[in-house]
Amino acid sequence: MFRALAAALLLFAASGCVGVPDAGSFSKPDSHALTDTGDTRLARAISAAHGDELPQSGFVPLGDGMAAFVARMALIATAERSLDVQYYIWHGDTSGILLVDQLLKAADRGVRVRLLLDDLDTAGKDAFLAQLDAHPNVEVRLYNPFGYRGVRALGFLGDLKRLNHRMHNKSLTADNQATIVGGRNIGNEYFNAVAHITFADLDVLGIGPVVGKVSGMFDLYWNSDMVVPVSGFVGEGDITREGLRAARAGFDRRVDEQLASDYVRAVRESPVLNKLRFVELPVYWGDATLIYDDPEKVYHQKISEDTHLIPKLAPLLNDAGREVLVVSPYFVPGDKMVDFFASLVARGVRVRILTNSLAANDVGLVHAGYMRYREDLIGAGVELYEFKPSPSQVVRNKSWTGSSAASLHAKTMGADGERLFVGSFNLDPRSVALNTEMGVLIDNPTLARQLSRSFEQAVGEQAYQVVLEGGELRWIDTNPEGGPREYDIEPQTTWWQRFAAGALSLVVPERLL
Template identity: 45%
Template structure:
């Protein structure tokens, strides 16, 4: 009986192997041929943005100016207005670009810039481009726009089926997010491009955080974009998405938005915002300081790299010794055994460690919560203080802000941490194995007492009741409302089916994928 089963399994594995080989031969990626790898243009000396920043850049030579973009609508307006002010170049790099209201409006802004003679380079992870092939093909046909895709999928319809025969390549994604204009200003942080990241639309909204940076670090971001633009995992979009369709798919999509009720609201936001004038007048809240770009080597998109070359290792070196406090925010928090040990070591050294992540009721990725939940008790016993963002109906979300990471929403998406009231990191990096070893990531480590202390203050205030405080009481987990003192022993948002799923996923050897 055992021999028969073994033969059956061996035959099944062999058959699957043959099918995978056939599929890879039948659906190959186009060869990368005659690719011209352009470089970032030097900072322009002309245009409204250059003029607005000239005096400040001269007065703060060698420094970086940073301003947090906490509100989703403001973060959207900043990108549109910078694109509309561009006179030389726009380099945009994103993990997700949705085909919704904000995604379409931003594509329109890129094309308007190109029509004025601005060179546009758009680098997208192909995992997040669903439904956009016609628009990307049309944009790529514009003489001033070039679109490239990171680890593109072999199949354009039913894209996810490509994982069945090219899993290990497609499992490595580009999670970076940056938007750089005229070599003078860049926006980077946690936000992708889509309605849920900019506080609009019918889907769950995200609590997120970006920073606008000007000055010294912009050149580093541009150089980093160039590294990714010429990476081996990057393909010109033309052979992937095909020839541009007849007509103008982007114009048609923009025309269809005229019926969207949110469009008028965003027009009003744009009309009332003037980032260039505010920068020129010193009224945008820019803090001049030092900031360091930390990013993965894009070779990570083609396979494993030495641990010392990972962003996580470089970031730890850049942060240096933590003396007193570490407060972190990560929507997808899967510390693994090594992370638990690292937090325990910090606690043993007298460092207060506090983490905010999504609660079960707020998360949008149940398996990731399972990876966190299996380590939750270990972390609490080692002294880590845990908070879980409570689910809030978008229409009931308060308009005031939680320190440096925005107003309450349905799901946490910001990725940030503060150290010793002196430094703060803002970027795309989650505290999970996927960000550490599989996806490429980037972010800024900023010397800012104001921003770092703002995050510490938010934790000191127990996040103003917007998160559950998770504790151990008598060996059992409890969820406490810090403001009212109310306690529940049932995990908020739990059901029998979810508890079963969390348990089963926790048993599986999939932590490295989360």
């Protein structure tokens, strides 16, 4: 029995250790963002609302999950020439199915669709993605694909060093005229479409010069050697005309089922549909810098400004004179970052950080890494807050939304009420050194102060402040029913959760987090 198991593991390891397939084994022509889109409906709408020349970038914050979903649907439905779409996760649930349906309808009317997905989340989806790719106006490519197309955990056995690097970027760009970037993947939990859990998240819809920068980044990834067409994993005869017709008919039936869902009914009844018009939306203008990792970051172990995001993000915090705000759901600062925050406090900068509590964190392993640094951060004068799993202010309608549990997923930072960052980047070793990330630095005091107000509301209503009393950690809830309450153990957790996190914190290497 043992020999048979060992042989099976060796087989899986060998099948996983093939590296990124060589470009000579499949057709992968370079392509680039379309620039002749000034006469599109989207371009005309932006021009009518804001003029022909946009010297600065404009941003609309999308903090509400339903608004973020509708904004994506609206951009895809409006596109006439091109859609460039890049995501880490794309679930096959209500939101995922409806967004794919919009992409297919756009392709049916002649829009060129380029869909770039990280391969970690595509297990079992090769056939569907290949059928999508077979549409003459759709091309699907995968970032850093697994050689073994079965269970991803088995693929890791043979090629962990390469496959541990994933593409965490998130962007959707329509007609090279408008883009959505931020922290959300595609899935019901990101759009307030499920009853059991939701993610508190943030995107921005951008227009103006930032859009061309996002398109340029997308092209860099799309044409990278780290990216492979999904057609490279499809055998001859797997895609037939009859099979495609049957697949489209089956998918259309799934779409019809989702259109009858309570969530879609709620979207149709929501005023957000009418608000998502460029004439009515409040747009915040300012200079914007798109920052991102090189798609071939896996081959660059040394952190540098040429290949890594973090050196381009550091000045936002380092140049602060009064206040730094950090919202990072997965927060493992390491000794160097702790020292950095301590140096900011020492020179008079107020540093406040919001991350997930153990009860709210959907990745307990990350919490095990984070908990090592709480005492040092608080001892250095950093104000530390942990997000509650159950928001105190939530509309509960469990037929479609109003979660019984919540998790922080937004990734944003602000400095001095003047500048802010919105993107996919967490302050943890994985975002710094392993995954590729992206985000936008925005110079707009009004938007930055809006972040400050949202932070104040979150830490006042939806978080515990973590403090040190007599050398021991305490969690203070300032907004419970019946007045403030203090805990001497991590609130809303079981003995086992606390034991497991504490044990893991002693043994798990940070480079794996």
